[in-house]
Amino acid sequence: MSVSLRILALIGLAAQNAAWPQDPVPRLHVKLREVIGQRFLGNESHVEHFKLLERSTTSILIGARNAIYNISLHDLTEIIDQRLQWPSSGAHRELCYLKGGSEDDCQNYIRVFGREGPDRFLICGTNAFKPFCWPFQIKNGTYVKENGMDGLGLCPYDPQHNSTAVFVDGQLYAATVAYFSGGDPLIHRDGIRTERSDLNQLNGPNFVSSFAYEDYVFFFYRETAVEYMNCGKAVYSRVGRVCQHDKGGPHAFNDRWTSFLKARLNCSIPDEYPFYFNEIQSTSDVTEGLYGGERSRLVYGVFTTPVNSIGGSAVCAFNMSSILEVFQGAFKEQETINSNWLRVLPEKVPLPRPGSCVNDSRTLPDVTVNFVKAHPLMDEAVQSHFALPVITKVSFNYRFTKVAVDPQVKALDGKLYDILYIGTDDGRVLKALNTLAPDTTSDVGQVIVSDVQVLKHGQAVKDLLVVHLAGEASKLVVFADSEIRAVPLHHCDLPTASTCMSCVALQDPHCAWDAITNRCVAVPTKLHDNAADQTLFQDIVAGKHKGCGYEQEMAKPVLPAVLPEIGRGELPDERDNEIVIELDRENQYSRTQPRANEPQGVIVTPVVYSAQTLTGALIGTCFFSLLAGFASGFWFSQRLRGTPYPDPPEQRQQLNRLTESSESPGFNNKSINLVLNVPPKNPNGKNANSSAENKPVQKVKKTYI
Numbered sequence: 001m002s003v004s005l006r007i008l009a010l011i012g013l014a015a016q017n018a019a020w021p022q023d024p025v026p027r028l029h030v031k032l033r034e035v036i037g038q039r040f041l042g043n044e045s046h047v048e049h050f051k052l053l054e055r056s057t058t059s060i061l062i063g064a065r066n067a068i069y070n071i072s073l074h075d076l077t078e079i080i081d082q083r084l085q086w087p088s089s090g091a092h093r094e095l096c097y098l099k100g101g102s103e104d105d106c107q108n109y110i111r112v113f114g115r116e117g118p119d120r121f122l123i124c125g126t127n128a129f130k131p132f133c134w135p136f137q138i139k140n141g142t143y144v145k146e147n148g149m150d151g152l153g154l155c156p157y158d159p160q161h162n163s164t165a166v167f168v169d170g171q172l173y174a175a176t177v178a179y180f181s182g183g184d185p186l187i188h189r190d191g192i193r194t195e196r197s198d199l200n201q202l203n204g205p206n207f208v209s210s211f212a213y214e215d216y217v218f219f220f221y222r223e224t225a226v227e228y229m230n231c232g233k234a235v236y237s238r239v240g241r242v243c244q245h246d247k248g249g250p251h252a253f254n255d256r257w258t259s260f261l262k263a264r265l266n267c268s269i270p271d272e273y274p275f276y277f278n279e280i281q282s283t284s285d286v287t288e289g290l291y292g293g294e295r296s297r298l299v300y301g302v303f304t305t306p307v308n309s310i311g312g313s314a315v316c317a318f319n320m321s322s323i324l325e326v327f328q329g330a331f332k333e334q335e336t337i338n339s340n341w342l343r344v345l346p347e348k349v350p351l352p353r354p355g356s357c358v359n360d361s362r363t364l365p366d367v368t369v370n371f372v373k374a375h376p377l378m379d380e381a382v383q384s385h386f387a388l389p390v391i392t393k394v395s396f397n398y399r400f401t402k403v404a405v406d407p408q409v410k411a412l413d414g415k416l417y418d419i420l421y422i423g424t425d426d427g428r429v430l431k432a433l434n435t436l437a438p439d440t441t442s443d444v445g446q447v448i449v450s451d452v453q454v455l456k457h458g459q460a461v462k463d464l465l466v467v468h469l470a471g472e473a474s475k476l477v478v479f480a481d482s483e484i485r486a487v488p489l490h491h492c493d494l495p496t497a498s499t500c501m502s503c504v505a506l507q508d509p510h511c512a513w514d515a516i517t518n519r520c521v522a523v524p525t526k527l528h529d530n531a532a533d534q535t536l537f538q539d540i541v542a543g544k545h546k547g548c549g550y551e552q553e554m555a556k557p558v559l560p561a562v563l564p565e566i567g568r569g570e571l572p573d574e575r576d577n578e579i580v581i582e583l584d585r586e587n588q589y590s591r592t593q594p595r596a597n598e599p600q601g602v603i604v605t606p607v608v609y610s611a612q613t614l615t616g617a618l619i620g621t622c623f624f625s626l627l628a629g630f631a632s633g634f635w636f637s638q639r640l641r642g643t644p645y646p647d648p649p650e651q652r653q654q655l656n657r658l659t660e661s662s663e664s665p666g667f668n669n670k671s672i673n674l675v676l677n678v679p680p681k682n683p684n685g686k687n688a689n690s691s692a693e694n695k696p697v698q699k700v701k702k703t704y705i
């Protein structure tokens with residue numbers, strides 16, 4: 001009976017495993033203590049809430065608490081005499097304390113920056129719960145303040161609020177809140193805004209990014225879905241847009257957009273019942289390149305599952321022309337409050353087409369303006385450019401927060417790959433790529449080259465910037481609330497990549513095995529013509545090169561951190577799991593001593609294992625104990641049959657003892673429960689995280705390794 005139970009559990013696991021794509025396993029793990037690089041900490045006596053405001057060739061402007069820092073990209077040091085100080089006035093701070101704000105709330109966090117010319121710019125700060133903007137002029141190297149203005153609806157009240165703003169043609173487009181409790185969300189530009197408390201337009205949005213593209217300004221955000229008709233509520237990801245030349249509507253609509261439209265973004269794993277990553281967290285810049293042989297402009301986005309469910313993250317790519325196309329398609333509507341949301345028939349759409357950009361929107365007929373106000377939602381979702389997410393990851397430890405792209409990096413095979421750097425909420429940066437991107441858009445080859453613990457204390461990665469400086473090694477700048485760090489773009493020279501096979505297995509366009517010096521070297525990816533170079537070995541798609549002499553290499557012990565390629569559908573190698581756990585321990589260790597002013601948002605979680613670790617360990621154990629149980633049973637049945645006068649009680653006792661000890665210690669009722677409780681089917685975050693539940697697995701692993 002117990003055997004059939006085990007088999008049932010195994011079948012259950014296998015079925016659950018099949019529903020999820022095989023997560024790519026990082027080829028290389030780099031620990032915090034191995035991370036070299038430059039740092040900028042700002043004023044360490046408080047949390048700065050760094051925000052990247054502007055990037056120029058060799059410097060970046062960083063918004064912080066009561067200050068803007070001008071930081072050199074060469075070494076991440078502050079440029080002397082370039083700090084702009086702007087604390088809130090005493091009166092504003094007093095008022096803020098009266099409203100119940102804390103010492104940290106009642107400061108001025110600078111969030112918004114717009115350049116109006118080489119020596120003129122506008123900055124906005126939270127200003128102790130009274131958002132305010134100042135235009136500045138640079139005169140003879142000093143900053144001169146001009147007349148300030150109210151920052152309501154341009155800048156959030158709270159540095160943590162999910163707002164976005166972009167400066168286009170001298171005008172600031174902002175998506176934020178116009179009320180300090182977070183009520184009245186809006187998308188706004190100089191006197192024109194979205195409708196107040198109209199849930200069809202904006203419904204509890206969290207804005208993540210915005211940029212100008214063609215005649216439009218695009219906003220990316222997530223919000224409660226009005227069109228979701230099942231019980232409960234759902235959050236969907238959106239792309240919204242307005243026309244840059246929207247002048248507001250006629251008559252009473254003169255302060256409302258006539259061009260605000262939005263569409264759902266579909267980042268999902270295709271299946272009979274697709275699995276959706278519904279909550280957008282960030283987007284990259286628009287990158288142009290060759291994908292599946294066609295030139296396209298893509299924007300990459302980070303999407304996750306809801307916080308209270310299993311920790312799934314994905315990066316999906318969207319083609320800008322598919323986004324534009326969806327906005328040319330059908331609208332969606334709900335005729336009465338209880339009816340379903342359906343596509344609006346084309347004959348019911350007035351002319352001129354609602355939401356299209358016109359020279360003077362104030363001359364639009366009322367019917368068009370009324371239609372767009374009542375139908376901001378498009379019927380179709382924007383589908384991701386590749387058939388699948390570019391990267392997916394299931395983890396109890398972390399979720400993705402941010403993606404930055406080093407576009408169209410040339411590998412030795414002459415093909416161009418977008419290299420993705422993905423930040424997580426526990427301070428890692430994953431380097432990943434889609435190895436099939438140059439050849440097809442109907443499949444993806446998910447590869448994670450490296451997993452680098454860049455930040456201490458499990459701080460979340462808030463922003464990422466890829467920096468190429470003339471005559472210097474390129475770097476990745478990683479932003480956290482209280483720290484800015486620069487790290488190398490590649491780790492070809494780490495000892496873990498010191499064999500030909502492990503170097504090629506990285507599948508990293510930045511690294512190749514140099515057969516002359518016998519080293520894993522960084523190859524210049526931008527301007528090289530050495531595709532014909534016979535002494536550099538690299539293979540992006542398979543991670544194997546015949547030049548490495550495989551048979552010979554295989555005989556040597558393989559270094560644990562670098563794996564031969566693991567195909568989709570195969571079980572992860574036990575060695576990965578071991579590395580993952582090692583990293584997690586270190587993480588937990590470092591989280592026990594947080595900085596005094598650690599941001600409130602950081603949650604200290606117990607050591608937990610990834611879904612792969614769990615399933616790998618469990619299947620391994622089940623299989624092992626099945627085999628062991630069968631072997632010992634068989635052995636004893638043979639022995640007993642052969643014994644002429646068995647001594648029943650003693651024999652039985654011995655039998656019991658032996659079968660017990662031949663069982664793996666982890667295989668008890670508890671681990672069966674664990675098998676049956678394993679998410680994804682029953683995503684109960686609390687249970688999955690409880691360390692008590694995980695203990696047997698750890699034991700199991702030890703016996704197995």
Ligand SMILES: *[C@@H]1O[C@H](CO)[C@@H](O)[C@H](O)[C@H]1NC(C)=O
Binds near residue numbers: 043
């Ligand atoms: C750091 O901030 C504190 C206030 O929080 C201030 O008193 C101190 O002067 C600042 N230090 C520097 C170096 O700016």
Ligand SMILES: *[C@@H]1O[C@H](CO)[C@@H](O)[C@H](O)[C@H]1NC(C)=O
Binds near residue numbers: 059071
């Ligand atoms: C930041 O410093 C750089 C280098 O000195 C300078 O060129 C740039 O104008 C500065 N930026 C601002 C906004 O002051």
Ligand SMILES: *[C@@H]1O[C@H](CO)[C@@H](O)[C@H](O)[C@H]1NC(C)=O
Binds near residue numbers: 162206281
């Ligand atoms: C902003 O986004 C972060 C990350 O998705 C989330 O944890 C946080 O709760 C959001 N803030 C608000 C005020 O909703």
Ligand SMILES: *[C@@H]1O[C@H](CO)[C@@H](O)[C@H](O)[C@H]1NC(C)=O
Binds near residue numbers: 266380
């Ligand atoms: C989202 O994409 C999946 C394929 O990944 C598809 O099956 C599904 O129908 C799409 N959903 C919507 C709402 O477009």
Ligand SMILES: *[C@@H]1O[C@H](CO)[C@@H](O)[C@H](O)[C@H]1NC(C)=O
Binds near residue numbers: 359
């Ligand atoms: C819009 O204005 C441009 C020039 O400003 C003009 O060439 C164009 O014909 C106008 N379009 C319409 C539809 O009026």
